[in-house]
Amino acid sequence: MSSPPAPTPAPPDLLVLITGRAGLRALGEALAGLQEARPAKLIVAPDGLNAEVLQEALGLEFCWATPGTVLRPGLLYVARLDVTVEFQADRLTATPLPAPDTAAPLDALLRSVAAAVGSRSLTVILSPADVAGGAGVQALSAAGSTVLHITPGAGLGHTLSLLIRPAPHGRTAADEVTAQAAAVLERMGDAHCLLDGAFVIRSVNAAAERLLGMSRNHLIGRSHWEAFPASVDAPIGQALRRVVQQGDEQHLTHHYTGEGYDLHLEVDAYPTGEGGISMFWRDVTARVRSEAALRDSEGKYRALFTEMDEAYAVVEVLADDTGRWVDFLFLDANPVFMRHTGMPYPVGRTARELLGTPNPRWAELYGQVAETGVALRVEEGEVTLGRVFDLNIFRLGGAGSRRVAVLFTDITERKLREAHQAFLLDLTEALSVLSDEADIVQTAGARLVEHLHLSGYHYVDVDELRAEVTVRHFWHALDVPAILGTYPIAGFMSPDGVARLRAGEPNVINDVFKDVPDDLAGQGLKAGAAVHKIRAYVAVPLSQDHRWNAYFAVADSQARQWTPPEIELIQDVARLVFPRVQRARAETALRESEHKYRSLFDTMTEGFAVCGVIRDDTGQVVDLTYLELNQGLEQQTGLDRAALMGRRFSEMFPQSDFKRWMAIYQEVADTGEPVSFEEYTDLLDRWYAANVSLHGGEELTIFYRDITEQNSASTSENFSWS
Known part of the structure; x- marks a missing residue:
């Protein structure tokens, strides 16, 4: 031996x-x-x-x-x-x-x-x-x-x-x-559960007991499917079966609603050496709901941009070989853009393509804002269109970005009227460089008070649902108590005055002590007017969607017989102030929404694209145009998103890719039904998992995720078994 x-x-x-x-x-x-x-x-x-x-x-x-x-x-x-x-x-x-x-x-x-x-x-x-x-x-x-x-x-x-x-x-x-x-x-802190190859629960930790609300004695020895029957056909059940059958680890975020739970869970499941599963999970419900609230908030601001009365566009400024700004490419525009300009849908086209010989000042102004990062408020005409616009231009992104956003309105008719009114011309010029609400109201009110030799002005927001008014801005030449704050409408203005403003008409008072009724409510109004040294005033309302929202007023400490030209001028000044105040508020909301929207999509690891649908004369979908892309797409594909922006799908990919992928995109565009699929691209020699849905009628939103390594691992495993 x-x-x-x-x-x-x-x-x-x-x-x-x-x-x-x-x-x-x-x-x-x-x-x-x-x-x-x-x-x-x-x-x-x-x-x-x-x-x-x-x-x-x-x-x-x-x-x-x-x-x-x-x-x-x-x-x-x-x-x-x-x-x-x-x-x-x-x-x-x-x-x-x-x-x-x-x-x-x-x-x-x-x-x-x-x-x-x-x-x-x-x-x-x-x-x-x-x-x-x-x-x-x-x-x-x-x-x-x-x-x-x-x-x-x-x-x-x-x-x-x-x-x-x-x-x-x-x-x-x-x-x-x-x-x-x-x-x-x-x-x-993470919940943990150990399953054997037959999906029988062998152990759980304290965190799992806390999250599930059940003791381990109630769980150990039971089948996972028996303890959680709703998981059998749910994504989590499918993932667990893949771990056992294929030996692949699984990672997913899953909304589980079975057995009375309503939880968003982040799950990591790993194969064990004995053929079972070691599963970790954590409750991310608060995070998921917070992200959903963020998306809802962004959607509201997006709806504001779509439905607002002002035109909105995003452009990329283009320079020639000498570095001079000579043109710009439209990247986004709201529906009102076409009404304000009379132009066709501009996205994906340059100003020269649309207008032939546009006013060179447009490219210069946009380039100036892109270079300096300093927002610009300006009025500029376009001879080709025969119109004059009031623009607010600001850069999107940090230093080096060539993307510029512009909010603008067609002020052609107003400019024609103001051409004959020197005061309004001067005031408009002064307001054109302001974007702060307080500066806007102060400048307009102070100049009007000086021009008409008045004593003061105030700007008031109206909430008819609460029957309240809020004095946002107030100034008086004399030493009087400030009246900033919120008050009941009935204690701030006579019923006749409220009725006129609610009807969209100016409320004109030549002498408070003669024009206001001498009843109990009127006596209170007269006493307040005496304290604040207001003897005469004109209030001009702001009404939108048949609702009275605000008014702008000027006052005199002496009785005054207001003339029709004075009343018209006060109305004209109010018309200048109201949209600018709204714009200042909208711009604040816009900046907050843009930050949320851009942060969300630029920090995503998945590739994301918004593509415009291109149809032929028969309505058949024939191509797509890249409208918006995130940084994740560059990471997932290795393609330069700046080179893709505005280009057609057919220009970027070979016919073999174009035919396969476009068949899916055409189906989504025609049916409106979202589709999730996995497909190979010859151009990149990669496999991608994609989710496509129709957005806004003629735009597709597409999420991409590179699954080449996952597919390669699956193919290798299948070959090994065979």
């Missing part, structure tokens, strides 16, 4: 630590008291950090694990993603990354740890960390190693100490690690 083989020397313990840049300082503080602990400690360095930055962040002495470095127990090493580990002469040694593994270096490193150390290794991933080593984690689990996700915090050092301290007498290191891992799971 041959003698048994000599026992293989037991490999040393190895602690692998994976973190992003944000977790380095917490990791260094946690390791400060564990420098003499037995395991060799190997930190996988985040990309792009040099030794000085790592030293400052960790606050510890460390050695670089370069090819040939022996990883000795008790020492701290940092490795870049260009090494693996293996036993050489019974010593755990860093080795060069094999050439075939350069595409997935973290997977290669973790697989080498699984092969070299197996169950004697412990891998800790500090969340949040952007880790792409899913295949390596599976290899570690299959080798009996323990992999933990831990959120860094004040107790991180204690947790690591528990995980790597010597096992008590009678327990193996593996037993101790398992017990410590269970303790970590019990303390963590």
Whole structure:
């Protein structure tokens, strides 16, 4: 009988630590008291950090694990993603990354740890960390190693100490690690559940009990489908079956409404070495509802832009070879744009294409705002259209952006009237550079008071539903108490005056003490007028949609016989003030909405596009035009969104792509039904999951997500089974 083989020397313990840049300082503080602990400690360095930055962040002495470095127990090493580990002469040694593994270096490193150390290794991933080593984690689990996700915090050092301290007498290191891992799971904030391959619940942690409102005794030993029957055909049930059947980890956000729950859950499910599922989830209901409220808010402001009386457009300013601003491309416009200008739908076309020889001042003004970032209020004519516009121009984006938004109205008729009124011309010029509500009212009121030798003015908002008026702006030449604030309508104006303003007519009072009735209410009004030294006044109402919303008034401390020209001039001034006040308020709302809208879509990881539908004379969908694109699309496709903007789909993609993708887009445009699909593009040699829906009648909104690696993994798995 041959003698048994000599026992293989037991490999040393190895602690692998994976973190992003944000977790380095917490990791260094946690390791400060564990420098003499037995395991060799190997930190996988985040990309792009040099030794000085790592030293400052960790606050510890460390050695670089370069090819040939022996990883000795008790020492701290940092490795870049260009090494693996293996036993050489019974010593755990860093080795060069094999050439075939350069595409997935973290997977290669973790697989080498699984092969070299197996169950004697412990891998800790500090969340949040952007880790792409899913295949390596599976290899570690299959080798009996323990992999933990831990959120860094004040107790991180204690947790690591528990995980790597010597096992008590009678327990193996593996037993101790398992017990410590269970303790970590019990303390963590995320809910956790362990299912076997038959979907029977084997364990849950305290967070799961809290979130579900059920004790673990009620859950353990039951089938997941029995405990949560509504999940069987829900997205979460489908994901769990994929984990067991395909061995793929699953990540999803799911709205679960079964068994009386109404929760939005963020779920991460991982295959276990025994064919089961390790599932983590967290309640993100508050975040999802907050995002929905944000979308609703943005939608309201978007509706304001669509339905407002002012024209709105977004343009990209174009320069010639010398840097001179010579043209601009329309990127967006609201429906009122066509009514104010008489032009056809402009999006995707330049001013020269639309007008032939446009006023060069337009491009110069837009370019000025794009260069300086300083908003501009100006009145400018367009000879080609025979119209004059009142414009408010401001830059969208930061320095270097060529995108400019403009709010404008057609003031041709008003300018013709004002041409004969020097005062109104001067006042309009003064107001044209103002965008602040208080400045607008103050400038108009002060000039009118000076011009007509009056004593004061005020601007009042009206809320008829509450029967209240709110004095927003007030000025008086004499020393009188301020009347800013909210008051009952009945105590602020006579019933006859209210009726005239409600009917859209000016309320003209030549002498308060003679024109106001001498009843009990009238006596109160006269007393208030005496205190504020108002003897005569004219109030001009603002009415919209058959509702009285505000009025502008001027007053004199002496009785006065108002003349028709004076009343007409006051009305003309009020007509100048009202839209500008509304515009100032709308601009504030616009800036807030634009910030919310742009932040949401520019921070999305999914690619997003808004495309205009192009039909032929028969109404058949023949092409799409790119109208709006986010940064995520560049990340998902590698295409330059500036180069795509305004271009047609057929111009950018080969016919093979065009025919397949356009067939789907045509179906959505014609039926109005949203479609989700997966398709390949020859141009990019990638697979994408896409969601397409009809928006606004003739626009498609499209979300893209690159699933090439997912499809490749699925194809490889299927081939392996076959």
